[in-house]
Amino acid sequence: xxxxxxxxxxxxxxxxxxxxxxxxxxxxxxxxxxxxxxxxxxxxxxxxxxxxxxxxxxxxxxxxxxxxxxxxxxxxxxxxxxxxxxxxxxxxxxxxxxxxxxxxxxxxxxxxxxxxxxxxxxxxxxxxxxxxxxxxxxxxxxxxxxxxxxxxxxxxxxxxxxxxxxxxxxxxxxxxxxxxxxxxxxxxxxxxxxxxxxxxxxxxxxxxxxxxxxxxxxxxxxxxxxxxxxxxxxxxxxxxxxxxxxxxxxxxxxxxxxxxxxxxxxxxxxxxxxxxxxxxxxxxxxxxxxxxxxxxxxxxxxxxxxxxxxxxxxxxxxxxxxxxxxxxxx
Amino acid sequence: xxxxxxxxxxxxxxxxxxxxxxxxxxxxxxxxxxxxxxxxxxxxxxxxxxxxxxxxxxxxxxxxxxxxxxxxxxxxxxxxxxxxxxxxxxxxxxxxxxxxxxxxxxxxxxxxxxxxxxxxxxxxxxxxxxxxxxxxxxxxxxxxxxxxxxxxxxxxxxxxxxxxxxxxxxxxxxxxxxxxxxxxxxxxxxxxxxxxxxxxxxxxxxxxxxxxxxxxxxxxxxxxxxxxxxxxxxxxxxxxxxxxxxxxxxxxxxxxxxxxxxxxxxxxxxxxxxxxxxxxxxxxxxxxxxxxxxxxxxxxxxxxxxxxxxxxx
Numbered sequence: 241x242x243x244x245x246x247x248x249x250x251x252x253x254x255x256x257x258x259x260x261x262x263x264x265x266x267x268x269x270x271x272x273x274x275x276x277x278x279x280x281x282x283x284x285x286x287x288x289x290x291x292x293x294x295x296x297x298x299x300x301x302x303x304x305x306x307x308x309x310x311x312x313x314x315x316x317x318x319x320x321x322x323x324x325x326x327x328x329x330x331x332x333x334x335x336x337x338x339x340x341x342x343x344x345x346x347x348x349x350x351x352x353x354x355x356x357x358x359x360x361x362x363x364x365x366x367x368x369x370x371x372x373x374x375x376x377x378x379x380x381x382x383x384x385x386x387x388x389x390x391x392x393x394x395x396x397x398x399x400x401x402x403x404x405x406x407x408x409x410x411x412x413x414x415x416x417x418x419x420x421x422x423x424x425x426x427x428x429x430x431x432x433x434x435x436x437x438x439x440x441x442x443x444x445x446x447x448x449x450x451x452x453x454x455x456x457x458x459x460x461x462x463x464x465x466x467x468x469x470x471x472x473x474x475x476x477x478x479x480x481x482x483x484x485x486x487x488x489x490x491x492x493x494x495x496x497x498x499x500x501x502x503x504x505x506x507x508x509x510x511x512x513x514x515x516x517x518x519x520x521x522x523x524x525x526x527x528x529x530x531x532x533x534x535x536x537x538x539x540x541x542x543x544x545x546x547x548x549x550x551x552x553x554x555x556x557x558x559x560x561x562x563x564x565x566x567x568x569x570x
Numbered sequence: 571x572x573x574x575x576x577x578x579x580x581x582x583x584x585x586x587x588x589x590x591x592x593x594x595x596x597x598x599x600x601x602x603x604x605x606x607x608x609x610x611x612x613x614x615x616x617x618x619x620x621x622x623x624x625x626x627x628x629x630x631x632x633x634x635x636x637x638x639x640x641x642x643x644x645x646x647x648x649x650x651x652x653x654x655x656x657x658x659x660x661x662x663x664x665x666x667x668x669x670x671x672x673x674x675x676x677x678x679x680x681x682x683x684x685x686x687x688x689x690x691x692x693x694x695x696x697x698x699x700x701x702x703x704x705x706x707x708x709x710x711x712x713x714x715x716x717x718x719x720x721x722x723x724x725x726x727x728x729x730x731x732x733x734x735x736x737x738x739x740x741x742x743x744x745x746x747x748x749x750x751x752x753x754x755x756x757x758x759x760x761x762x763x764x765x766x767x768x769x770x771x772x773x774x775x776x777x778x779x780x781x782x783x784x785x786x787x788x789x790x791x792x793x794x795x796x797x798x799x800x801x802x803x804x805x806x807x808x809x810x811x812x813x814x815x816x817x818x819x820x821x822x823x824x825x826x827x828x829x830x831x832x833x834x835x836x837x838x839x840x841x842x843x844x845x846x847x848x849x850x851x852x853x854x855x856x857x858x859x860x861x862x863x864x865x866x867x868x869x870x871x872x873x874x875x876x877x878x879x880x881x882x883x
Contacts, residue, residue, distance in 0.1 A: 298672055361868050368605045368675050372813065373867060376860035383857040485806075489679060496676060541687040548680030553665055556673045 261407035279409035285494040285510040287463035293500035295456040296436025301378030307483035309465025310472040313347030340403040351465025359457035385480040396479030404474035499558025577843040583727040585835020586734035590789035591812030594782030596827035600758035607678035610809015611685035616790025635705035648784040655783025689802030700798035820876020
């Protein structure tokens with residue numbers, strides 16, 4: 241019964257997004273830009289929450305997987321335009337949808353495979369070590385892209401097609417939330433939670449903890465890859481430096497602010513933290529502010545970092561931690 | 571051969587700096603069992619402290635480089651960093667002493683980000699030019715050294731190496747021969763037992779942070795003497811690499827951190843120096859440390875000199 245209801249919700253929200261996307265041309269470009277950024281950040285935060293929140297591991301390399309997805313999807317759409325021509329008889333809307341959907345899927349799968357390759361060795365490590373190793377892998381991915389000329393190196397790669405429309409971004413966000421929520425409420429979810437709550441006890445009960453950790457990790461990487469593909473076809477320009485360690489930290493901040501292990505919290509935090517820098521930028525234009533305050537407001541990382549520290553000191557479970565989006569009698 | 575020795579010398583002076591920073595990581599890990607992510611940024615603050623102090627100190631020598639001035643700058647920067655380290659511990663880490671380690675790790679990341687970005691606000695985003703404290707130049711090698719005359723050894727390289735050795739000996743003395751050092755070692759074995767034996771754990775932890783941060787401050791000055799361009803994000807890469815060095819030597823182990831730092835510096839310099847022959851583009855410089863880290867953690871997670879800790883339930 242439960243699953244059917246969530247499916248209904250998914251389909252209803254997809255329909256709603258489709259309807260909303262018809263009005264997207266009326267939205268001011270500035271707000272449209274922010275709206276799309278919010279959607280992409282939701283995908284990133286919700287997927288990272290699977291690893292950092294539900295499974296209790298600490299990954300600091302989410303941006304690395306996003307980069308893999310972004311570059312793979314871009315290469316797909318740039319070098320395989322022939323496929324689009326083959327699909328052309330299906331009509332422009334359908335052919336572009338299939339083409340871009342395939343590109344996103346390929347990007348996601350590439351990121352997922354890299355996630356699997358990274359996850360299998362590194363998930364033997366715990367806590368701080370895992371954090372550093374994932375950070376290391378994220379940086380290695382970035383350095384490799386920087387040094388491969390075919391990918392544009394440090395100069396970046398421009399993306400000609402703007403496929404990421406409102407519908408695509410939010411449809412993918414809805415699918416991500418749907419998959420994560422359903423997964424968490426399944427047998428697998430119990431596995432994730434058991435790894436988080438007491439790994440040794442879980443192992444003693446015969447749970448293959450490595451399997452669950454690697455599954456959570458590669459699935460999160462898959463969605464990060466999809467977010468990367470969306471990002472590339474929305475910003476139209478990607479550089480390896482755009483996927484640096486700071487980016488990974490901002491996603492971690494979203495997960496922590498929302499409360500680790502709360503999908504609803506991650507969504508809300510992604511929205512809040514995407515809007516926050518814009519609000520601060522608007523506030524900093526206010527003419528009566530003391531002049532020393534303006535650069536403080538314009539550097540979004542200062543409030544981010546203070547938020548992290550204060551959050552950990554006062555409410556380490558996050559804003560919505562410990563309150564699942566929906567309760568379900570197990 | 572001469573080229574190899576040259577690379578080795580460059581590697582050793584880089585490694586000495588990694589070693590100084592790595593000691594701070596390893597000491598804090600020894601007493602608190604957590605990675606002080608903000609340590610690399612304390613190193614950056616050390617460099618900037620020197621940057622602001624140096625002009626005032628150099629006034630006494632009419633703006634000319636002077637060794638006394640350099641010593642004063644070094645000591646003041648160490649003191650400032652020690653205070654910063656103690657303050658960070660007191661404000662951000664002490665309230666979290668009994669919380670899960672992940673909470674403290676996240677806080678440390680927050681502190682690190684704050685120092686970097688507040689640094690950008692306070693010191694400016696653009697790189698600054700660190701004043702010449704010692705009149706750095708290449709040492710002329712006497713002709714009787716034969717082929718070795720082709721080596722380029724800078725005064726600063728020798729200085730870095732000498733100061734690092736002096737600091738290591740001093741640290742060794744503090745840790746092994748003083749009461750506080752003994753308390754530090756005892757605390758790293760069993761914090762509950764030390765508190766029962768009348769050791770004030772808070773004081774010892776503050777002292778450890780101060781000591782580690784002072785070493786990072788010294789490293790900040792030393793690197794600025796070698797590479798005079800400093801910016802608020804300069805602590806990021808050396809910080810992470812010094813952490814790798816600490817893991818390489820066995821985290822929590824003080825001689826191990828020094829060894830790991832020197833090894834990492836040499837390996838990194840050799841890989842970059844021989845990048846043509848190894849077919850590794852020199853752009854991969856920053857990835858070397860991470861590859862090394864991943865290899866160690868997979869094959870010898872306790873590091874070269876670390877001991878195995880069994881997990882108890």
